[in-house]
Amino acid sequence: EAEVAQSPRYKITEKSQAVAFWCDPISGHATLYWYRQILGQGPELLVQFQDESVVDDSQLPKDRFSAERLKGVDSTLKIQPAELGDSAMYLCASTSGLADTIYFGEGSWLTVV
Amino acid sequence: GQNIDQPTEMTATEGAIVQINCTYQTSGFNGLFWYQQHAGEAPTFLSYNVLDGLEEKGRFSSFLSRSKGYSYLLLKELQMKDSASYLCAVSEGNTPLVFGKGTRLSVIA
Numbered sequence: 001e002a003e004v005a006q007s008p009r010y011k012i013t014e015k016s017q018a019v020a021f022w023c024d025p026i027s028g029h030a031t032l033y034w035y036r037q038i039l040g041q042g043p044e045l046l047v048q049f050q051d052e053s054v055v056d057d058s059q060l061p062k063d064r065f066s067a068e069r070l071k072g073v074d075s076t077l078k079i080q081p082a083e084l085g086d087s088a089m090y091l092c093a094s095t096s097g098l099a100d101t102i103y104f105g106e107g108s109w110l111t112v113v
Numbered sequence: 114g115q116n117i118d119q120p121t122e123m124t125a126t127e128g129a130i131v132q133i134n135c136t137y138q139t140s141g142f143n144g145l146f147w148y149q150q151h152a153g154e155a156p157t158f159l160s161y162n163v164l165d166g167l168e169e170k171g172r173f174s175s176f177l178s179r180s181k182g183y184s185y186l187l188l189k190e191l192q193m194k195d196s197a198s199y200l201c202a203v204s205e206g207n208t209p210l211v212f213g214k215g216t217r218l219s220v221i222a
Contacts, residue, residue: 033209033210035212040214040215041214041215042117042200042202042212042213042214042215043156043200043212044212045209045210045211048209056208056209089155091155091156101146101158101161102146102158102210103158104155104156104157105155106154106155107154107155109153
């Protein structure tokens with residue numbers, strides 16, 4: 001069964017450092033999402049891509065977060081500089097259509113110390 | 114935008130039935146999803162409702178009433194492995210899926 005791949009699975013970083021997460025969606029899925037999930041909360045959307053274009057990044061803290069999907073396949077989410085409040089699970093998800101089922105990767109746990 | 118409300122926590126006994134409710138406010142409704150999320154893991158898809166009524170899938174069923182902005186997830190013959198968070202999520206218009214805060218279900222012996 002096809003899966004959304006994410007790495008790293010776990011990351012500990014000091015505040016003010018840079019950190020990056022990578023995602024490879026299910027093959028053929030044009031829509032890719034990055035969500036952030038704080039412990040005890042539901043996932044919250046950071047950015048949505050349609051192929052290589054950003055469709056929605058209204059909730060992305062652009063002063064420190066950036067995301068790209070240069071060739072419309074895999075994607076990178078970067079945080080620089082990291083802050084203590086960024087500690088969360090970063091989930092990548094993909095879907096073949098807007099109202100279709102979203103499939104999540106295993107997530108990347110970030111701890112900022 | 115959506116206002117999605119679901120209970121924070123529930124406890125139920127192994128072998129019993131539990132119903133997890135979700136209410137939402139939205140326009141341009143496309144569909145409602147339920148996801149299961151075990152601690153420390155990513156959400157996994159359980160069910161999708163776009164029309165009113167009950168969708169049954171093994172021990173899990175999901176119900177939708179669009180006029181009432183209401184859905185529930187029904188879990189039968191509860192097992193210890195069903196202890197997890199259950200996320201209600203709504204698809205609206207052209208916006209990405211929006212999730213509720215999740216209901217943490219504890220199954221006890």
